[in-house]
Amino acid sequence: MASEGGATGYIVHHLTPLSVGEGFWTLHLDTLFFSAVLGGLFIWFFKSVADRVTSGVPGLAQNFVEMIVEFVDTQVKDTFHGRSELIAPLALTIFCWVFLWNSMDMLPVDLLPMIGSLMGMEFMRVVPSTDLNGTFALSLSVFFLIFFYSIKVKGIFGFIKEMTCTPFGPWLMPFNLMLKVVEELAKPISLALRLFGNLYAGELVFILIALLPPALQPLLGFPWAIFHILVITLQAFIFMVLTIVYLSLAHEDH
Known part of the structure; x- marks a missing residue:
């Protein structure tokens, strides 16, 4: 497929989503489909392990799941200082889901697009x-949870007071509000752009490697794939930790 349309056409083809609709109502069908499939895979795997859990000698799958759950639970206990039964499951879901999203980058860049083209996509x-x-x-869902818990824990008047009276006191309410609005909006924007930028760049590198002569592709592709394993794991971890931190700040009522 690398020869079809030249290098530019090849790159554009692999980075253009399968979409329907126009303007605001445009739906990226491939993103929705793979997100749903990967989310279902996460739920199925963890539930199947939970159904077969044993207090005796655990199998490899149970060891793997327990390791991830313990890892996420440790991060929540170290970072989150409020009381909520939602935060740990939310952190686990975000970490695993984003990791599965990112792991799709490890598939050969031509594999699924070629299958899609055979199906008429x-x-x-x-x-x-x-x-x-x-x-x-995903980041907006975290953003709405931040506001939900801020109002739930502090109350509506406490939330308004925090937005208008910090950090410089009630005499500078307009300036305080402007700073707080910028601060709150920066949270979902930074979450979304950090994840997008790192994975978009990683996918672009894989596509550029696929454009090289076949003899050079394994030579450069394998080291980049090894390095990219660290990237996809780190980005899932960062998204999870920042979510915990933001929700912890939302639960502070002093």
Whole structure:
């Protein structure tokens, strides 16, 4: 497929989503499909392990799941200082889901787009993290939870007071409000852009490697794939930790 349309056409083909609709109502079908499949895979795997859990000698799957759950639980206990039964499951879901999103980057860049073309699909972008709509949707869900818990813990008047009276006191309310609005808006924007930027760049490197002569592709592709394993794990971890930190700040009522 690398020869079809030249290098520019090849890159554009792999980074263009399969979409329907126009304007605001445009839906990226590939992002929605792969997100749903990967989310279902996460739920199925963890539930199947939970159904077969044993107090005796655990199997490899149980060891793996327990290791991830313990890892996430440790991060929540070290970072989150409020009381909520939602935070640990939310952190686990975000970490595993984003990791699965990112892991799609490890598939051969031509594999799924070629299958899609055989099925009559003109475009197919297989890594949901390379779609800014996907990363922003996930970060906005965290953003709404921040506001929900801020109002729930502090009360509506406490929330308004925090937005208008910090950090410089009630005499500078307009300036305080401007700073707080910028601060709150920066949270979902930074979450979305950090994940999108790193994975988009990683996918672009894989595509550029696929454009090289076949003899050079394994020579450069394998080291980059090894390094990229660290990237996809680190980005999932950062998204999870920042979510915990932001929700911890929302639970502070002093």
